[in-house]
Amino acid sequence: MSLALDQSWCYWGVAIAHGLLLSYVLVAGAHGLLRWHLALTAATGALSGALLAFAASAGPEAFQPGPLQFAAEMIAAGGWFVLLHRLLRGPYGQSMPELVRRGLWLLCCLLAVLAAAACWFWYARGPAAWLSGVFGTIALTAALLCLALAAQLERDAPVEGPHALGLLVGAAALAAGAQVLAMGMALLVSVTPPAIVMLRCLAMVVAAVLLGRAVSRRPQWSLAIFVSPQARAYLPRFMAMLGVLLVLLAAMPFHRTLEPATAHPLGLLLIGLTGSPVVALLFSQQLSARARVFLSKHFFPFRYDYREEWLRLIDTLSSPEQPLPLPERAIKAVAQIVGSPAGLLWMRREPDAGFACTAAWNTRMWSEAGVADDDPAIAFMFERQWIFDTAELVRSPALYGGMKRPAWLEQFPDALLLVPLVSNQLLIGFVLLLQSSSAFRLTFEEIDLLRTSGRQVAAHLAQYEADQRLAEARQFEAFNRLIAFLMHDLKNLIAQQSLVVKNAARHKDNPAFIEDAIATIDNSVARMSKLLQQLQSGEAGGRRSRVRVAAVLAEAVERCRGRQPEPRLGSVDGDMQVEVDRDRLTMVVAHLIRNAQDATGSKGHVEVRAECADGQALISIRDDGCGMDAEFIRTRLFRPFDSTKGSKGMGIGAYQARSLVMESGGALVVESEPGRGTCMNIRLPLVDPPVAARGRGGDEG
Structure with missing residues (x-):
């Protein structure tokens, strides 16, 4: 048996x-x-x-x-x-x-x-x-x-x-x-x-x-x-009772083989072990809720098509066809999940400065004071990554630690949910969704969707704010660059005026000096007037025109003749023309000549020459000074505000020179070797000279 x-x-x-x-x-x-x-x-x-x-x-x-x-x-x-x-x-x-x-x-x-x-x-x-x-x-x-x-x-x-x-x-x-x-x-x-x-x-x-x-x-x-949500609410209890029945049924054949003295205690123990969890599941709301969520997640089809929800979220946030600004689209993207008709967005203002209402969708903006960082609802929502359900707060306050409805939330009697926006483990804001006309009950699916969507929305908003800060920083950067360029030009003008003043006592009786001084002052006045125009327009660049390279080099060399060693103008193709801002190109060449003079002893040589090479004008400023190593050229030469001249230099001359050349479609190439000198090569695209200029063999000079 x-x-x-x-x-x-x-x-x-x-x-x-x-x-x-x-x-x-x-x-x-x-x-x-x-x-x-x-x-x-x-x-x-x-x-x-x-x-x-x-x-x-x-x-x-x-x-x-x-x-x-x-x-x-x-x-x-x-x-x-x-x-x-x-x-x-x-x-x-x-x-x-x-x-x-x-x-x-x-x-x-x-x-x-x-x-x-x-x-x-x-x-x-x-x-x-x-x-x-x-x-x-x-x-x-x-x-x-x-x-x-x-x-x-x-x-x-x-x-x-x-x-x-x-x-x-x-x-x-x-x-x-x-x-x-x-x-x-x-x-x-x-x-x-x-x-x-x-x-x-x-x-x-x-x-x-x-x-x-x-x-x-x-x-x-x-x-x-199809199992309705109402039926799912009772399902854990029925499943528990079915489990007890199956356990007892499976144990029945074995139990019948035992002697009564052993069978009775074991039977009571078996019933107790199987019945206790069932009783707990029948009467514990928390256990029943967890069992219901587990069964719904693993044994029933989901209510939402997550692929469609995700595509709709991304389309709402990123589609260029959306007419709303991103903050309002962020509210709409979250509200669509639960069918909310309207909502508001709060964003963190500064560290420890609380949250301010920055956008509203289908409702009026909230103009009151912001929400503090230490607000109980905010702290609870962030610490637990919690979707704050206002109805649940009234229905089950124990889930919220006995918290009362915040005073600022009282101004929104139709508030439905607070959705945290977390990015990089920081609560950067939250969305307040308003109640729709239809009945709504928050389930695990809405919680998972809102929590995940909140992170995605937070990432987009964080990027949006970072882009705004970057745009502001670029505006300040452009303004600072303009000021730096103007200061550099003023420094060169002051250097010219200082040279005139320095030589005035010695050559004041020389008519040629007086004539040269007046020409220098006239040139300085013209250049300062142009600087004022640039300040008024907010642009560091001037107006481009056809310029003869030979004339620019001659003027730049003439500006630097008062310093040792005097630069020498070598062979120059007189027909080469480029389209640039003449004053700025002259200033760039003069700056490179002065740098060559600074790097060369009084007995050294500085030579300026130009030739046509591969359809480009190649301007070379060559010296036999101390030279530079490859590491310095790569890491420091063109870095703005990095100067080897101490307080005498601003460190933007080489940077400004390369910027002008690149804006004109050219390139600045450096050839240098320590102890043997440097050659600065400026390459600019050539333009055909005007017919009239060809006829008279010159330009405006």
């Missing part, structure tokens, strides 16, 4: 496993007509397990193939046959001819006729050994047929991404193989050995688990059922 009960317990385990699989297929599927075929396989497995359990309770003699066991075997094989045949007839069986499929059904009909005839002989003329052989042979044939279909499915099917079909084929092969083993042993030795029975039960349970795993990886094999 103990052996029979052990075997009965094994088959009850098979029935329970397939019953759970049936529940999972019916409840947790997503799409597809195969749901009913999967459900049929699970249901036939559960029914087969129950019939075999009843047969096992009659003793080992029941395991001689008879009508009850035969019915159980055929039910199990039939469920697998229908599923495998449907898969081969569906998307995976294009290579199986229609004639073969019809032949399979003809074979099944033949087996059914033989089974019916054998059952009639069994009940009409009594049990017979040859009838047991017929039953076993038919069941063995059905199992082999299922095994062949599984092999055919595995061969014909394409490779599945998540290996779902492989799991299904493995489950079918395991169940059919176990049935072949059991029926084969029954035919050979008349009675299936207990070890084979237990091994087969284990195989059937594993097959049920594999099939459930296949369904979870390929949810389109089954069709979801």
Whole structure:
């Protein structure tokens, strides 16, 4: 009797496993007509397990193939046959001819006729050994047929991404193989050995688990059922009671084998262990809510299409066709998730300066004082990453630590939710959504969506504010660059005037000096007038025109003749013309000449020359001074405000020179070697001189 009960317990385990699989297929599927075929396989497995359990309770003699066991075997094989045949007839069986499929059904009909005839002989003329052989042979044939279909499915099917079909084929092969083993042993030795029975039960349970795993990886094999939110609220309690029933049912065969003295305490202990969690789940709102969320997340289809929600969020935030500014679009993007008709945006003003209302969508702006950093609602929302539900605050204040509705929130009687905007672990703002006319209840799906969307919106708003600060910084940078360039020009003008004053006492009686001094002052006045025009227009650049390179170089060399060593003007192609601001180009060349003079001793040489090279004007300022190394040229020469002259220099001359050349479409190339000198090469695009200028052989000078 103990052996029979052990075997009965094994088959009850098979029935329970397939019953759970049936529940999972019916409840947790997503799409597809195969749901009913999967459900049929699970249901036939559960029914087969129950019939075999009843047969096992009659003793080992029941395991001689008879009508009850035969019915159980055929039910199990039939469920697998229908599923495998449907898969081969569906998307995976294009290579199986229609004639073969019809032949399979003809074979099944033949087996059914033989089974019916054998059952009639069994009940009409009594049990017979040859009838047991017929039953076993038919069941063995059905199992082999299922095994062949599984092999055919595995061969014909394409490779599945998540290996779902492989799991299904493995489950079918395991169940059919176990049935072949059991029926084969029954035919050979008349009675299936207990070890084979237990091994087969284990195989059937594993097959049920594999099939459930296949369904979870390929949810389109089954069709979801609709369960209303109201029904889901009661589902955890019903599931708990069903769990207790299954545990007690599974323990029943084992419990009956015990002596009363042992059975009664163990029964009470079992009921206590299974009943305590159920009681807690029935009467604890928190546990019930957690169980409901778990079941909804893992066993029911979601209410939202997350792909569509994500695409809509990104489109609202980033689409150039959106007419609203980004802060208002941010409110709209969050409000669309819960169907809110309006909302407001608060953004952090400065560290520890609280939050100010910066935007409103479909409602008026809030002009009152800001919300403090230490406001209880703000602190609670940030610390717990909490979606602040105003209705829940009234309904369940314990969830909010007994917090009262903030005073500033009282001004919004239709407030619905506060959504935190967190970027880089910092609360940069929050969105207040207003209540719509329809009823709304916050669930885990809205919480997950709002929390994730809040982070994305926060990232966009943080980038938006960073872009604004960068634009302001660039405006200040442009203004500072203008001032620096003007100061540099003024410094050069002052240097010219200082040179005149310095030589006035010695050459004041020289008419040539007086004439040269007046020309220098006149040039300085013209250049200062131009600087004033630049200040009024806010631009550092002047007006471009056609300029003869030879005239520019001659003027620049003349400006630098008062310093040692005096620059020498070498060969210059007199016909070369470029389109630049003449005054600025002259200033750049003069600055490069002065730098060469500073780097060269009084006995050194500075030469300026120009030639045409590859359709460009190549202006070279060469000296034999101290030179520069490659590291200095790469890292410091053109860095603004980095000077080797101490307080005498501003460190923007080389930077300004390169900027002018690059603005004119040219390039400034430096060739230098420590101890051997430097050559500054300015390349500028040539322009064809005007016809009139060609005729008279000159320009405006």
